[in-house]
Amino acid sequence: MQTTQTISQSSAPSTQRTIVEIRHMNKWYDEFQVLTDINLTVQSGERIVICGPSGSGKSTLIRCINRLEEHQEGDIIVDGIPLTEDVKNIDQIRSEVGMCFQQFNLFPHLTVMENCLLAPMSVRNTSRKEAESLAQHYLEKVKIPDQASKYPSQLSGGQQQRVAIARALCMKPRIMLFDEPTSALDPEMINEVLEIMEELAAEGMTMICVTHEMGFARKVADRVVFMDQGKIVESAAPEAFFCNPQNERTRKFLRQILQH
């Protein structure tokens, strides 16, 4: 059941505007329907955490927002731009939406600095000097200013993910998507990445995170969305979501992951 996902949070400031709107979205892989009637509205500055069992379609959902996956039915509107076949729209949306992946996906043959320069220089036509100072700024922000000349393989997983965040931020995105950013990390490196994400959230970045870090969800999220079998089952503020889940499926999921 879709319950409250289209209603913005009461605690939201009045200046908020809709930045991502997904209406009645359906997606199939051949015959198999992976996403069913997805409705989700995200306000500017809102932090959404999407959770759910594996195979529930949460990664697929956020990958649809910047067209890494195509949806077949329904509308996705990002920052006022409808996501269609139109390559111009797709390019425009991608330049507004940053993304971090489970496997970091840094370019292994380029240094940390070059990883950060590539997009601003080629997509935004920023001069090298300007792009370098921008990259340095964001590398400082993710607390690895001194690794700029290293290659990704010379960094730890946590450092790589922080570079990936810096690389995305260099495009000055309005929205950041996180696809299980800490799932491939050793336990002691998870916090250094979550800290950066929390700082980003505190600065008012619109964030949509697929994550199993329920502590992060509780602390940072404005809204937690629970998905199962390609549907949004429940969507609520973290308080309500964790203390008083409405759906039986949500309760079962929470019982299982909060046991440990």
Next chain:
Amino acid sequence: MTFDFGAIWENRDILINGVFNTLLISFIAIPIGIFIGVVVCLLRISKRRLLRWPAIVYIELMRNIPLLILIFMMFYALPFYGIRLSGLTTGFICLSIYGGAYFAEVFRGGVEAVSKGQFDAANALGLKYGFYMRRVIFPQLYTYVFPPGTNIALTMIKESSLLSMITVAELTYAAHDINGRTFTPVETFATIAVIYWVICTLFLKLTQILQSRVDTDDISNSMTIR
């Protein structure tokens, strides 16, 4: 049995000319073949059927027709359509398009071996297709394509001997020539075999040096992309 290598030494001019032509044909055809390979690979992996299909047809034709038949068709059949090419030109063209098909498949294998996450990241950053293929994907191919690519190049050097059939004065033709003059098949063909071996070994050494340079340049040998 005595060996008469003196007869070969007397005809060394023919031999040197043959070596020169073999090297010329190979080292023009290999770069052209690589270039064709890159272009055809890009067509082959295109999502558009109109681009993909011609590439598939080309690759399948080249892989499933003997090179010698291709050479004969170009040299003996094309003149009927008013296109008359010299033996050497036929050699360049045939070897290039033959090698190109194999290079294309090797490059395609390389592109497919690059982690899908690399494409995701490039797309998510909004990089244009041509740009990220050039700056992100292809530079990562070296490690994957170097060994099989070297094999194709070596094959091309050796297959250039087929051009002796259309009287291109390359190494094998030179051997026939010398043997015809001196009737010393053992010495002649043994000498030719050694020369092919030396050319191919030197070429292999060259690619190994090149590969180790590339590997240390981008430390792709320590790539830890999971």
